Amino acid sequence: MGRKTFKRSRSHFTDRITADGADGWPVEADRYRLVISRACPWASRAAISRRLLGLEGALSLAITDPLQDDRSWRFTLDPGGKDPVLGIRFLHEAYDARESEYPGGVSVPAIVDVPSGRLVTNDYQQLTLDLATEWTGLHRPGAPELYPxxxxxxxxxxxxxxxxxxxxxxxxxxxxxxxxxxxxxxxxxxxxxxxxxxxxxxxxxxxxxxxxxxxxxxxxxxxxxxxxxxxxxxxxxxxxxxxxxxxxxxxxxxxxxxxxxxxxxxxxxxxxxxxxxxxxxxxxxxxxxxxxxxxxxxxxxxxxxxxxGDGTPPGPVPAGEExxxxxxx
Known part of the structure; x- marks a missing residue:
């Protein structure tokens, strides 16, 4: 029997957050929370895009422990081991709220709908493109065009x-x-x-x-x-x-x-x-x-x-995100 070749799993939750809300998720300030690990390169893309575009005030940020366990990415860096906004200990809880008994892996970056606690998307390939093109109404003045x-x-x-x-x-x-x-x-x-x-x-x-x-x-x-x-x-x-x-x-x-x-x-x-x-x-x-x-x-x-380009650098890193x-x- 031949050895298995490494194959990256496709994103299971590919809903998009768009200006017109076509997938049921309209762009709204303070509605969503971006969950990242600073260890993960795919999540780092989202962290950089969010900074460059000045979305810190519109899209809050959760940072996980770099050492996840078999229960998924965990919020042990936060007081009491819970994310202070979502109130969960493990990212899988947001996945479970979206799809009960979800059998796949729990990955970052992930965007969670704060009011419902449900995962919206873990589509790391599309997520940053949408931040650049669909969230323009919430970009900071002087934000660069990352996907012209x-x-x-x-x-x-x-x-x-x-x-x-x-x-x-x-x-x-x-x-x-x-x-x-x-x-x-x-x-x-x-x-x-x-x-x-x-x-x-x-x-x-x-x-x-x-x-x-x-x-x-x-x-x-x-x-x-x-x-x-x-x-x-x-x-x-x-x-x-x-x-x-x-x-x-x-x-x-x-x-x-x-x-x-x-x-x-x-x-x-x-x-x-x-x-x-x-x-x-x-x-x-x-x-x-x-x-x-x-x-x-x-x-x-x-x-x-x-x-x-014709824009300006982002401002200082927000307090608590340094x-x-x-x-x-």
Whole structure:
């Protein structure tokens, strides 16, 4: 009997929150709660988008413990171990409120309807696109266009390759149960990284002159690469910090408001090394790597480009949402 190849589960709850409420979920300020883990790259996309678009005052944020257990993501970081808005201890409670005896996995990001306590969506691929395009009435003044209509075809094409080979490729490498499976995924990861390095050598951002959804989706993998994917997922041909182009690009984004201020390296490391016991049975979390380099000059501004286009940077991180000082460089 052949070994199973890692295959990412599709989102089960794909309702959309839209301006016209076509799926029964209209965009409304203070109605929904975004649940994330700072460890998870898919959830980090949503955290970055929310910051860049200035939706903090309209869409509240719940942050889970990086170490979930067999009862799902848990709210042990909050007083009493309960989310203060939803009043639940585990995210599966919102899933159960939506569909009793739901048999699938409980994933983040998730958006929960606060009045009913029901999960609305866990569709990580569509969620951030809707934040950028359907929630415009609640965007802050000066919010950037993260999914501009005239660039969508190119953005979609770039994002598809990044997802298949890199975002998901590192997982296919790390969870491979056979040598050939691992080597195929490993090859995809570094082939895509090489292509991205070539693309970014003469341009500041992936598509156009400003930050777009494509940059967010690439960043969340790059920022985790040296800390967890290089060793834990056996993607060890080279580190991002050893590629001058990708390392400068990643630092440029990290130092841009809305990106690095959402990154919690402690949560990232403790989750991957502590939860994936099949890969790391000892549960030991490596002491490294040294994070100081993330704050060094990148000089990418010499390539031109305007991070926020005609807009402005987001304001300070809201009180209570700051990443602890000892969890960042």
């Amino acid at each position: 209509e005239k660039l969508r075809d190119e953005i979609d094409e770039v994002m598809e390759g990044v997802y298949e080979d890199l975002n998901n490729g590192v997982y296919r490498s790390g969870f491979a149960t056979g040598q050939e499976e691992h080597e195929r995924a490993y090859g995809d990861v570094f082939r895509r990284l090489d292509l991205l390095s070539e693309r970014l050598a003469g341009r500041r951002y992936l598509v156009g002159e400003t930050i777009t959804e494509a940059d967010i989706r690439l960043f969340v993998t790059l920022v985790r690469f040296d800390a967890v994917y290089h060793g834990h997922f056996k993607c060890n041909r080279s580190k991002i910090s050893e590629d001058p182009v990708l390392w400068a690009y990643a630092r440029d984004l990290y130092q841009t408001p809305g990106f690095g201020d959402t990154v919690d390296f402690d949560h990232i490391k403790r989750h991957y090394y502590g939860v994936h016991t099949g890969i790391n049975p000892t549960g030991i979390v490596p002491a490294g790597p040294d994070l100081a380099g993330w704050l060094t000059p990148h000089h990418r501004d010499q390539l031109g480009g305007r991070p926020f 990443v602890p000082a000892d969890h960042r460089p």
